[in-house]
Amino acid sequence: MYQKILLVIIFILLAVMQVSLFPNLLPYQITPDLVLIVIIIWVAKQGLKKVWLWSIIAGFILDIFTFRLIGINILALFIIACGVGSLAKRFLTAQKTTAFLVILGFVEVGTIVNFFLLNIFTLKNSFFSLNNFLESLFNPTILAWKLLYNAGLFIIIFWLINKIEKTFHLNSGKLLIK
Amino acid sequence: MLKKYFILKIIKISGIVAICLFLIFLNPRGFFKPVRQIFLEIAYPFQKTFYLASEKVGHTFEFLSSISDLKQENESLTARNNQLTYQVTQLINEKKENETLREQLKLAPRKQHNLKSAWVIAQASQGSGSWILIDTGANDGIQIGMPVIVSDGILVGKITAVEKNSSKVRLLTDSLNAVNVIDAETQAKGLLKGRYGLGLIVGMVEQTDVLKVGDNIITSGLGGGMPKGLLIGKIQQVSNTADKLFQQAVIIPKVKYSKLTVVFVIKK
Incomplete structure (x- = not known):
C-alpha cells in the first residue's frame, strides 16, 4: 500500500518537474517527456501486465498538470506502454548494451508517437485552415529537439536506475509492486 | 485457448481506448x-x-x-x-x-486599473497551447476573464481557470484567444488571434482600412472583454487573405512571452 502511495507521489513530482522545472532549463522552452521515459523504461523492464495501470494513472496526473483535456495523456501513455510491452518481448535481450539501445529506440519512437497523439487531440478545435493545422502538427524543429532531449534524459535515468540496482543489489524481480 | 486470451486482451485495450476517447471528445465540464x-x-x-x-x-x-x-x-x-x-x-x-x-x-494608463501582481510559477511546453500558471487565485479576488498585463499596460493574456492560490493565464499566442484590436495610428479595426504559440496575427481588417509596418496594435475595448488601449505589439508584415476579402498583419509582441516572471492581473 505504501509503495503505491509512494509511486503516486513520485509521478506527481515527475509531472511537476516536467511542467515547472524543465521549461527554464532548456532552450526554446521545449521540455523532455520525463513521465513518458519513466513509463517506457518500466514497461521494458517489468512487462506490460504490471505497468499498464500505472501508465493510466501517470497519464491522468500529467493531464491534470498540463491542463489538457483529461484522457489525452492517458491515451497516449497507455498506447505507447502497450506498444513497448509487446515489442519488448520480441526484441529485448539480457545483454546490457543491446538492451540499452533497444530501450533507447523505444523512447525515440515513443516520443514521436506521443508528439503526434498529443498534437492531434490538442489541435482538434483548429480554427485555421488545413495548412496551418498540418504546419503545427508536423513541426520538425520541435520534434527534433524533443527527440534529443528525451534521448539525453533517458541516458541519465537509465544510468541512475542501473546504479541503484547495483548499489542495493536489486534485480528486476525485486522491483515488483505487490 | 491462446486465441481466447488474445481476444480478451484486445477487448480490454479497446475498452480503455474507448473510455479515453469518450473523455477527450465529450469532455465532461x-x-x-x-x-x-x-x-x-x-x-x-x-x-x-x-x-x-x-x-x-x-x-x-x-x-x-x-x-x-x-x-x-x-x-x-x-x-x-x-x-x-x-x-x-x-x-x-x-x-x-x-x-x-x-x-x-483614450489609452488606459495603469493608474486607472486595480492591479494585482503575481509571479509566474509554471508554463506550457511546446505543443500544449500557450499558458502560464501564476501564484495568485480566488483567495486574492481573481476571476475568470480578467486581463493580464506586464509593465506599462502591455497585454499578455487573460485568466481562464482559477484555483484557491493559483490561476491559469491563456496567452495571446494561444490559438483559442481572440481580442478586438485597432491600429493605434490609423484606427483600422481587426481581430487578433494566436498562432499555436508561435506568434500573433490580426485578421478581418477591411480592405479600405490602412495597416502600416511598424504601427502599434492596441486593444479596442469592443466586446467588453478587455479594457481599451492596452498595447500588444507592432505590425511586422501586412498581406491579403487568400480570398482577397480582408487584410491581415503579422504582429511582433512587445514582450517575449516565454520570459515572463512577474505579471499584473487587472481586477475589475
Whole structure:
C-alpha cells in the first residue's frame, strides 16, 4: 500500500518537474517527456501486465498538470506502454548494451508517437485552415529537439536506475509492486 | 485457448481506448475540476520552488552562452546611448504633446486599473497551447476573464481557470484567444488571434482600412472583454487573405512571452 502511495507521489513530482522545472532549463522552452521515459523504461523492464495501470494513472496526473483535456495523456501513455510491452518481448535481450539501445529506440519512437497523439487531440478545435493545422502538427524543429532531449534524459535515468540496482543489489524481480 | 486470451486482451485495450476517447471528445465540464484543484494545491509549493530555482539556473546558462556576444552588444549599446542622449532633450518638449494625444486616443494608463501582481510559477511546453500558471487565485479576488498585463499596460493574456492560490493565464499566442484590436495610428479595426504559440496575427481588417509596418496594435475595448488601449505589439508584415476579402498583419509582441516572471492581473 505504501509503495503505491509512494509511486503516486513520485509521478506527481515527475509531472511537476516536467511542467515547472524543465521549461527554464532548456532552450526554446521545449521540455523532455520525463513521465513518458519513466513509463517506457518500466514497461521494458517489468512487462506490460504490471505497468499498464500505472501508465493510466501517470497519464491522468500529467493531464491534470498540463491542463489538457483529461484522457489525452492517458491515451497516449497507455498506447505507447502497450506498444513497448509487446515489442519488448520480441526484441529485448539480457545483454546490457543491446538492451540499452533497444530501450533507447523505444523512447525515440515513443516520443514521436506521443508528439503526434498529443498534437492531434490538442489541435482538434483548429480554427485555421488545413495548412496551418498540418504546419503545427508536423513541426520538425520541435520534434527534433524533443527527440534529443528525451534521448539525453533517458541516458541519465537509465544510468541512475542501473546504479541503484547495483548499489542495493536489486534485480528486476525485486522491483515488483505487490 | 491462446486465441481466447488474445481476444480478451484486445477487448480490454479497446475498452480503455474507448473510455479515453469518450473523455477527450465529450469532455465532461467541471467533472474533474475538484480533483485538479486538490492536485494543484498539493503541488503548488513544489511548482513555485522548481520554477524559481530553474529560472536562476536558466539565467546562468544564458549568461554563459552570451559572453561571446557581449563585446559586440557593448559597442552597439554605446553608440545607441549617445543617440538616445540627444533624443532625450527632444523628448522633453514632446512630452506635453504626448499627454494631449494620449487623452485623445483614450489609452488606459495603469493608474486607472486595480492591479494585482503575481509571479509566474509554471508554463506550457511546446505543443500544449500557450499558458502560464501564476501564484495568485480566488483567495486574492481573481476571476475568470480578467486581463493580464506586464509593465506599462502591455497585454499578455487573460485568466481562464482559477484555483484557491493559483490561476491559469491563456496567452495571446494561444490559438483559442481572440481580442478586438485597432491600429493605434490609423484606427483600422481587426481581430487578433494566436498562432499555436508561435506568434500573433490580426485578421478581418477591411480592405479600405490602412495597416502600416511598424504601427502599434492596441486593444479596442469592443466586446467588453478587455479594457481599451492596452498595447500588444507592432505590425511586422501586412498581406491579403487568400480570398482577397480582408487584410491581415503579422504582429511582433512587445514582450517575449516565454520570459515572463512577474505579471499584473487587472481586477475589475
